[in-house]
Amino acid sequence: MLDNQSRITLWQTEPAALLYAQMLQGCLREYAGLEVPFTRGKPRAGDAVLTVDTALPQNRYTLSIMPECITLKAGSDEALCNGVQTLCQYIEQHGAVLPALEIEDWPDLANRGYYQDCSRGRVPKLDYLKQVADILCRYKINQWQLYIEHTYLFRDLSEAWREDTPLTAQEIMELDDYCAARHIELVPSLSTFGHMYRILSTKTCCDLCELPDSEKIPFSYTYAGNHHTLNVSNPDALGFVKGLIDEYRPLFRSSKFNICDDETFDLGKGRSKALAEEQSERSLYLSHVKALCEYLVAQGVTPQFWGDIMWRFPESCAELPKETICLNWGYLPHQRENEIRDIAASGITQYACPGVCGWNRWMPLMYNSYLNIRTMCHHAHKYNAIGLLNTDWGDYGHVNDPRLTIPGVLYGAAFGWNAEPVEFDELNEAVSRLYYGDTTGQFAGLMAKLQDYEVFDWRNTVNWIECDEKTRA
Structure with a gap:
């Protein structure tokens, strides 16, 4: 899934999202043995993409893990941060071989x-x-x-x-x-x-x-x-x-x-x-x-x-x-x-x-x-x-x-x-x-x-x- 050509790509995010990219990078290093650089710009196939999609409600994010890429979309910067925590939890449990999945998530209490x-x-x-x-x-x-x-x-x-x-x-x-x-x-x-x-x-x-x-x-x-x-x-x-x-x-x-x-x-x-x-x-x-x-x-x-x-x-x-x-x-x-x-x-x-x-x-x-x-x-x-x-x-x-x-x-x-x-x-x-x-x-x-x-x-x-x-x- 992720290889030596992959990047953690920030696309249409706030500057604060750099911290979440660092969190994800550290998690991949520790639990998957991968050193994945991060960048900002249009993503390519094979990347882990973190993006804000204003079409989503502000408190909501979607996470898609597919063979060709990982895509995390969020309705706000806070939701993006929450989505990264979920992705990190999957990496902690499965290492470099992640299960294919699609989820949509949001909190019951604000x-x-x-x-x-x-x-x-x-x-x-x-x-x-x-x-x-x-x-x-x-x-x-x-x-x-x-x-x-x-x-x-x-x-x-x-x-x-x-x-x-x-x-x-x-x-x-x-x-x-x-x-x-x-x-x-x-x-x-x-x-x-x-x-x-x-x-x-x-x-x-x-x-x-x-x-x-x-x-x-x-x-x-x-x-x-x-x-x-x-x-x-x-x-x-x-x-x-x-x-x-x-x-x-x-x-x-x-x-x-x-x-x-x-x-x-x-x-x-x-x-x-x-x-x-x-x-x-x-x-x-x-x-x-x-x-x-x-x-x-x-x-x-x-x-x-x-x-x-x-x-x-x-x-x-x-x-x-x-x-x-x-x-x-x-x-x-x-x-x-x-x-x-x-x-x-x-x-x-x-x-x-x-x-x-x-x-x-x-x-x-x-x-x-x-x-x-x-x-x-x-x-x-x-x-x-x-x-x-x-x-x-x-x-x-x-x-x-x-x-x-x-x-x-x-x-x-x-x-x-x-x-x-x-x-x-x-x-x-x-x-x-x-x-x-x-x-x-x-x-x-x-x-x-x-x-x-x-x-x-x-x-x-x-x-x-x-x-x-x-x-x-």
């Missing part, structure tokens, strides 16, 4: 995201983050969020990050550039209400914390995770988080911003108690979220927030700007549809947000993750959610090796692209062959069985270490 915790444990280096971006591109995940509480180098918050190795503005901008070339939208995500432990426990910012003297309590995973909500009754609180947003948001191309605002456990229980009794906890929560959403919309930015609090009063969604997106999460294997159904009924736009089920575990619950992602994807389609955001949280220090959650990430990629049910064993066989290079197709399935041998998980370990002697006895 927004297919991955959410990575970079705050509650290890802070990844830029080189590693670029490796993650390569994985996301290979499996057609087109949105990515890094969860930041304090692990970005805010210029005036050295008390919060000085014991960590925070991501810098230069690193974020470089990563954003790297992602954009691979059609991954790097969406900024920042805690602006709950889960602000490191910031609100500093001498500089402790007065903004809901609980008085909270900064004097020694660190523990359980206390840090369950407390440190912003005191929204403080007149300086809203301006403070707006300042954080103003410093962080310009680093990104994305026109979206996730303000988080989940798990505000302390709201109305400390410094804002009197105001909560006067106005209600609902009013306090909604007022802060609405103000931030309106602030972003006024700048042409689409706000996102986690939906666990708002689901208690979904009718209040109508008070938020119409551009707002609710990130509706739920992590049970057979997660009920109530939350997504009720938010859909409120009229607000939403993503369905399942998870890789690795938090608080030595070994991720891979079968739970598979069921959860499949179920949430079903809910997404039933209630017209516009995307899937697959979460990878790091509660209690992100103890598990991040490589162990890769199968869960790929389950999200699979169901985000194609909502048709695929059995667990079949999906694990594909993950084994495509990601791990296991020709037997057994590795991921065997890996999934390891969860059955964890008898004392990390959550129980932390609770045992951090509880008092009386409770432990």
